[in-house]
Amino acid sequence: MSQPDNTSRRAFLRNTFTLIPTVGLAGGVSLTAKAAEAPPNLSDYQPAFFKSDEWAFLLAACDRLIPGESEGKGPGALDTNVPIFIDRQMDSPYGHAERWYMQGPFVLDGSPDLGFQYPYTPRDVYQKGIALTQAYCQKQYGKRFEQLDAATRDQVLQALEANQVDFAALGETQKLEASEFFSSLLENTKEGYLADPIHGGNKHMASWKMLGFPGARASYRDWVDQHNVDYPLGPVSLTGERG
Amino acid sequence: MAKQQPRVDAVIVGLGWTGSIMGMELTEAGLNVLALERGADRTNEDFAYPKPADELEYGIRHTMMQKPKQAAVTIRRDLNERALPQRKLGAFLPGDGVGGAGAHWTGVLIRPTPTDLQLKSFADQAFGKGVLQDDMQIQDFGVTWDELEPHFTFFEKVCGQSGTTGNLNGEIQPGGDPFEGPRSEPYPLPALQDTQNTEMFDKAAKQLGYHPFPNPSANVSRAWTNPYGMQLGPCNYCGFCSRYGCLNYSKASPQTCILNALKQRSNFAYRTNANVTRVELAPDGKTATGVTYIDEHGEEVFQPADMVVLASYALNNVRLMLNSGIGAPYDPVARTGVVGRNYAYQIGGGIHMYFDDIEFNPFATAGATGRMFNDFSPGNFDSAQYGFIGGAKMHSSQASGTPIKTPLPKTAPKWGQGYKDALRKHYGHHMKLSMTGSVMSYRSNMLDLDPTWKDPYGMPLLRMTFDWKQNEHRLSAFMRDRLREIADVLKPDYRDESFNLEGSHFKVTSYVSTHNVGGAAMGTDPSTSAINRYLQSWDVHNVFVPGGNAFPQNFQANPTDLIGALTYWSAKKIREEYLKNPGPLMAQS
Numbered sequence: 001m002s003q004p005d006n007t008s009r010r011a012f013l014r015n016t017f018t019l020i021p022t023v024g025l026a027g028g029v030s031l032t033a034k035a036a037e038a039p040p041n042l043s044d045y046q047p048a049f050f051k052s053d054e055w056a057f058l059l060a061a062c063d064r065l066i067p068g069e070s071e072g073k074g075p076g077a078l079d080t081n082v083p084i085f086i087d088r089q090m091d092s093p094y095g096h097a098e099r100w101y102m103q104g105p106f107v108l109d110g111s112p113d114l115g116f117q118y119p120y121t122p123r124d125v126y127q128k129g130i131a132l133t134q135a136y137c138q139k140q141y142g143k144r145f146e147q148l149d150a151a152t153r154d155q156v157l158q159a160l161e162a163n164q165v166d167f168a169a170l171g172e173t174q175k176l177e178a179s180e181f182f183s184s185l186l187e188n189t190k191e192g193y194l195a196d197p198i199h200g201g202n203k204h205m206a207s208w209k210m211l212g213f214p215g216a217r218a219s220y221r222d223w224v225d226q227h228n229v230d231y232p233l234g235p236v237s238l239t240g241e242r243g
Numbered sequence: 244m245a246k247q248q249p250r251v252d253a254v255i256v257g258l259g260w261t262g263s264i265m266g267m268e269l270t271e272a273g274l275n276v277l278a279l280e281r282g283a284d285r286t287n288e289d290f291a292y293p294k295p296a297d298e299l300e301y302g303i304r305h306t307m308m309q310k311p312k313q314a315a316v317t318i319r320r321d322l323n324e325r326a327l328p329q330r331k332l333g334a335f336l337p338g339d340g341v342g343g344a345g346a347h348w349t350g351v352l353i354r355p356t357p358t359d360l361q362l363k364s365f366a367d368q369a370f371g372k373g374v375l376q377d378d379m380q381i382q383d384f385g386v387t388w389d390e391l392e393p394h395f396t397f398f399e400k401v402c403g404q405s406g407t408t409g410n411l412n413g414e415i416q417p418g419g420d421p422f423e424g425p426r427s428e429p430y431p432l433p434a435l436q437d438t439q440n441t442e443m444f445d446k447a448a449k450q451l452g453y454h455p456f457p458n459p460s461a462n463v464s465r466a467w468t469n470p471y472g473m474q475l476g477p478c479n480y481c482g483f484c485s486r487y488g489c490l491n492y493s494k495a496s497p498q499t500c501i502l503n504a505l506k507q508r509s510n511f512a513y514r515t516n517a518n519v520t521r522v523e524l525a526p527d528g529k530t531a532t533g534v535t536y537i538d539e540h541g542e543e544v545f546q547p548a549d550m551v552v553l554a555s556y557a558l559n560n561v562r563l564m565l566n567s568g569i570g571a572p573y574d575p576v577a578r579t580g581v582v583g584r585n586y587a588y589q590i591g592g593g594i595h596m597y598f599d600d601i602e603f604n605p606f607a608t609a610g611a612t613g614r615m616f617n618d619f620s621p622g623n624f625d626s627a628q629y630g631f632i633g634g635a636k637m638h639s640s641q642a643s644g645t646p647i648k649t650p651l652p653k654t655a656p657k658w659g660q661g662y663k664d665a666l667r668k669h670y671g672h673h674m675k676l677s678m679t680g681s682v683m684s685y686r687s688n689m690l691d692l693d694p695t696w697k698d699p700y701g702m703p704l705l706r707m708t709f710d711w712k713q714n715e716h717r718l719s720a721f722m723r724d725r726l727r728e729i730a731d732v733l734k735p736d737y738r739d740e741s742f743n744l745e746g747s748h749f750k751v752t753s754y755v756s757t758h759n760v761g762g763a764a765m766g767t768d769p770s771t772s773a774i775n776r777y778l779q780s781w782d783v784h785n786v787f788v789p790g791g792n793a794f795p796q797n798f799q800a801n802p803t804d805l806i807g808a809l810t811y812w813s814a815k816k817i818r819e820e821y822l823k824n825p826g827p828l829m830a831q832s
Contacts, residue, residue: 066662098312231604
C-alpha cells in the first residue's frame with residue numbers, strides 16, 4: 001500500500017486542476033449566475049451585523065485562530081473570508097437562535113453536561129463576549145485586542161479558552177463564561193473556513209484544496225473501489241465554481 | 244371552541260416511516276386515512292442535486308431536524324437532579340417534516356436477533372441470580388422471530404436492502420452473518436462496495452477469528468423497484484448521507500419508497516404544519532374520538548377519527564400519550580404505571596486511528612458503507628463472566644468525509660498554525676473502529692412530563708431521566724478491549740479512543756445516538772407494558788403506537804428494520820381482526 005510519490009503526485013494534480021477556474025473566468029464562462037459573482041475582498045466588505053470596533057476584534061481574533069500563509073502552509077481565516085461568513089451567520093436562523101428553545105426560566109447553575117442554558121442568542125454571545133474581552137484587554141494591557149501584537153493576542157485567546165478571564169468581574173450578569181464565548185468563536189471560525197463558499201467563507205474553496213476534499217462533486221461510483229489512491233479532481237462548490 | 248374538520252376513519256400523527264407504512268396498509272384496507280405532520284412538506288425535489296451537498300446547512304445546523312423551539316426535551320441524569328431543557332440539539336437529532344428521521348438517516352437496515360426479542364427469557368436462563376443489577380427491568384418484546392420474519396422480509400424489499408445473506412432458512416451462507424436469525428429469503432440486493440477501511444477491518448477481524456459481514460444497507464447497491472412500484476437508483480457514494488436527504492434516489496426513505504405511491508390513493512390525504520397536541524378521549528376514557536392539532540395559522544383544530552395511530556418519533560409518541568391521559572404514567576418510586584417506563588438508548592464508543600501513508604478518500608462513501616461482526620451479541624459469547632448482559636455490533640463504518648467534522652487526534656492543537664498543520668496531515672488518513680452497544684432498561688431511566696417548561700402551545704415538555712449504568716459501563720470496557728485488539732493488528736501511526744466507562748455520565752452536549760427507544764413498551768402484561776403485542780394501547784383500544792417506543796430495552800444495532808417490521812405486524816392484525824371487530828386485541832387477564 002505504500003506510495004512513495006504520494007505528495008509530489010498530489011501536488012501536481014492539484015496544480016493542474018487549479019488552473020481550470022482561471023481559464024473559465026477569463027473566458028467569461030460560468031456554470032451559474034451565482035458562480036460569476038466573485039467573492040468580495042475582505043477589506044472592502046461592510047459588515048451587516050458587527051459594528052466597526054467589533055469587526056476589528058473579529059478580524060484580529062480569526063487571524064490568530066487560523067493564521068495565514070506567513071506562518072506556514074495553508075490559507076488562513078482572513079484569506080478565506082471567515083469573518084464575512086460569521087457576519088452573515090449572525091443574520092441567519094442560527095444567529096437569531098430561531099430553532100432553539102429560548103423560553104424561561106433560565107437556570108444557570110446546572111451541570112454543564114446538561115448543555116447550553118443562557119438566555120442569549122449567538123448574536124448576544126458575540127456582542128457581550130467581544131465587549132467583555134475588550135474590557136479585559138484594556139484592564140490588562142491598556143489596549144484594545146486588535147492593537148496587541150500576535151503573541152499577546154494568543155495569550156488573551158488562551159486565557160478565554162481556559163476560562164481564566166472572569167467575565168462576571170467585568171460586568172456580565174447572566175453567567176456567560178469566557179470559554180463559552182471562545183468556543184462559539186472557534187467553532188464558527190472553523191465552519192467558515194471549511195463550509196461551502198455559498199455561506200460567505202472558504203473563498204475559492206482554498207481550505208478544500210488544501211485538504212483534498214472534492215466539495216459538492218458528490219458522485220464517486222467509479223472511485224469507491226479504488227483503494228489507497230489519491231482522488232485526482234479538485235473541488236466543486238454548490239454554485240458550480242471549480243477549484 | 245376549536246374548529247372541527249370532517250371525520251376520517253383513521254388519523255395518523257406523524258408522516259415518517261411508521262406513518263407512511265400505516266398509511267399504505269390502512270388505505271389498502273379501504274379506510275379513509277388522514278396523516279397530520281407537524282413539520283413541513285418534503286419531496287424528492289427538495290433533495291435535488293446539489294442542494295443536500297451542504298455540510299453547514301444539514302450536517303451542522305441540522306436544518307432537517309426537529310426544532311427544540313417547538314418541543315424541547317428536558318433532561319436529568321437521576322431522579323434527584325433538576326432537569327433542564329435541551330435548548331439546542333446535541334445528543335440526539337430527531338427528524339422533522341414529512342419523511343421524519345427516515346429522510347436523513349444513515350440507512351443501516353439490520354435485524355435484531357431472535358434472542359434480542361426474548362431477552363428476559365434469555366437472561367433468566369443464562370444468568371445466575373445476583374449477576375445482573377437488581378434495578379434492571381428488561382422484558383421480552385412479546386412477539387417472536389417467526390412471527391416477525393415475514394414483515395422484516397417485506398420491509399427490506401420496500402427498502403431494497405443490500406447486503407450478504409448469512410442464514411437462509413437455517414443454512415449458513417458464506418460471507419454473511421452466521422449469527423443472524425434464519426431469513427426466509429436472501430437479501431434483495433448484493434452488498435455495497437467496500438472502501439479502504441472496510442477492507443482493512445475485514446482482514447483484521449478475520450485474523451482474530453471473528454465473522455465480519457457487510458453492513459446491511461438501505462442505500463441500494465443496484466437499481467431496485469420495490470413492491471409499491473417505487474424505483475431506487477444505485478447509490479453513487481456521494482458522501483452526504485447521514486443527516487442529509489438523498490440526492491440520488493438511492494437511500495430508502497418514506498419519500499423514495501412509499502409516499503409517491505401513497506399520495507396517488509384517493510382515500511389518503513395529509514396536512515403539514517399540523518402539530519397534534521393531544522388525543523381526545525370519549526367521556527369513559529376507553530376510546531379516542533380524534534386528535535386536536537394546531538394548524539399553520541396557529542388555530543386549534545379538532546380532527547375526529549375512529550382510530551388514531553401515533554406514528555411520530557418515539558419520544559413524542561410517549562409525550563402525546565402522557566399529555567392525553569392514555570395509560571397510567573409510570574411512577575419509578577411506587578413502581579406503578581407504564582407510560583414512560585423502560586426508556587432506553589444506545590451506547591457507543593470507538594477508537595480513532597490515523598495512518599500517515601494510507602488514503603481513505605472518506606468523501607467517497609454511502610452512509611452504511613462498512614463491515615461489522617456480531618460475535619458479541621447476546622447468546623454468542625458468555626458475558627455473564629464479565630458481569631453484564633447485552634452486546635455490541637463491532638464495526639468500521641465510513642459515513643462521510645465532510646470537512647467540518649474532520650476528526651483529529653486529541654493531542655492536535657485546536658487552533659493556530661498547529662491546527663492547520665494537523666488538518667493537512669490527517670484529513671483523509673483516518674479510520675474508526677466502533678462499537679454500537681445495547682442499553683438495558685432500569686427502574687430510574689424513564690420519561691414523564693416536565694413540571695416547569697412548556698411548548699409554545701402551553702403543553703408540558705417531555706422530561707427524560709437517563710444515565711449510563713454499571714451494566715453498560717462494563718459492556719463498554721469489554722468491547723473497548725476487543726476493539727483495541729483489532730487496532731493492534733492494524734497498527735495505526737496514531738490512535739485515541741473514547742468510551743463511556745465507569746464513572747461517566749450521560750452528556751447532552753455532543754452527539755450520542757438518535758436511537759431513543761422505549762417509554763411506551765410493548766408486551767403481554769399490562770402492568771409492565773403500555774401497549775400490547777400488537778402495538779395497541781391497553782387502555783384505549785382504538786389508539787395504536789408503532790415506533791421505537793415499543794422496545795422494552797434496546798438491542799445492539801440500529802432500530803429501523805425492527806420498527807418497520809413491527810409496524811407491518813401491527814397493521815396485519817388491524818386489518819385481519821381489529822377492523823372487523825374493534826376492541827382490545829388482547830384480554831387484560
